Amino acid sequence: MTASLSRVAIVGAGAMGCSIAALFARHGLDVTLIDPVAGALDRARSTLAMRLSDLPDAARSEASARIALAAELQAAASAALVIEAVPENLALKQKIFADLDAVCDPATIFATNTSGLSITSIAQSTQRPDRFVGTHFFMPADVIPLVEVVRNAATSAGTVERVMTLLRQGGKRPVLVKQDIPGFIANRIQHALAREAMSLLEKGIASAEDIDEVVKWSLGIRLALSGPLEQRDLNGLDVHHAIASYLYADLDNRTTPSALLTQKVADGQLGAKTGEGFYRWSDADREALLRQKSDDLRALAAWLDSRAEGQPKPPAAPASHTDS
Ligand SMILES: NC(=O)c1ccc[n+]([C@@H]2O[C@H](COP(=O)([O-])OP(=O)(O)OC[C@H]3O[C@@H](n4cnc5c(N)ncnc54)[C@H](O)[C@@H]3O)[C@@H](O)[C@H]2O)c1
Missing domain, CATH: 1.10.1040.10 (N-(1-d-carboxylethyl)-l-norvaline Dehydrogenase; domain 2)
Known part of the structure; x- marks a missing residue:
């Protein structure tokens, strides 16, 4: 029996970091959310308030109180699991994990929320590739049930088991991706x-x-x-x-990305966050829509989950390429 991962630190308090923090806080875990960038923690406070806004008053206060905000990586020192959710940049992620490696206990498990960078390349910046996995959450992480758990060649079976157990405690449906393939x-x-x-x-x-x-x-x-x-x-x-x-x-x-996509990015038409992408978005639309989509997805996920209980599932056909 492996020890449970009760203390979680998250590095990067943007869209994903906040929703992962909200997820664990909703499920009773203490979370430290770390971001050294100027203004990031103020933005995180309002994102967290939005992500917990559907809870009744008492539950909302309890969940908020479980999330500590910090600007220094040192705040991750006592965590059993550190999840990184900084921008999708290999060199930045490697630097952060090299720094975390020096700060955290050797037993601490490291996880990256990269959308598809090589887990092996990121893990190489640490002395603990056996205790290193990808945990690819989906936006918003406190709502979408699935998490892809991606092993690198050195990830130990115990690391995978402990991370999958924690994710199940957080109400998630983790699936193991057996090889570190771009984009999972x-x-x-x-x-x-x-x-x-x-x-x-x-x-x-x-x-x-x-x-x-x-x-x-x-x-x-x-x-x-x-x-x-x-x-x-x-x-x-x-x-x-x-x-x-x-x-x-x-x-x-x-x-390569299409000319249409490349042009939109060059013109600063990045989607809802800049007011125009394939559609036009006002600030008021965006806030209201994000809230509504999140509520609707939560209701849909709960309905699908209740239906999945006890539903017969056909077993996968035996085939050489589906080794289990
Ligand atoms: N947005 C999505 O839909 C989504 C889904 C799955 C995975 N991801 C992945 O999650 C990661 C984060 O994405 P996001 O959408 O939350 O980005 P984001 O830009 O919203 O947040 C990134 C955060 O990292 C912080 N940061 C920057 N440099 C830092 C540093 N040196 N130390 C600590 N924090 C730092 C920024 O201040 C910001 O708060 C990326 O790897 C992304 O590919 C994103």
């Missing part, structure tokens, strides 16, 4: 979908609203109940094979 599972699939959606927009096949409408009310609604492989079984693999035989040659397979 979800971002590979998400980017394949987004590349094709942007390509359709660029070619003028439909408006952004209509492309989103098609995905939300067909594939999206179905994907909440059946994953892409299960859904292919339900449709028939012969049907899928026949379509794949003529369609794949026509799908977007570019290996």
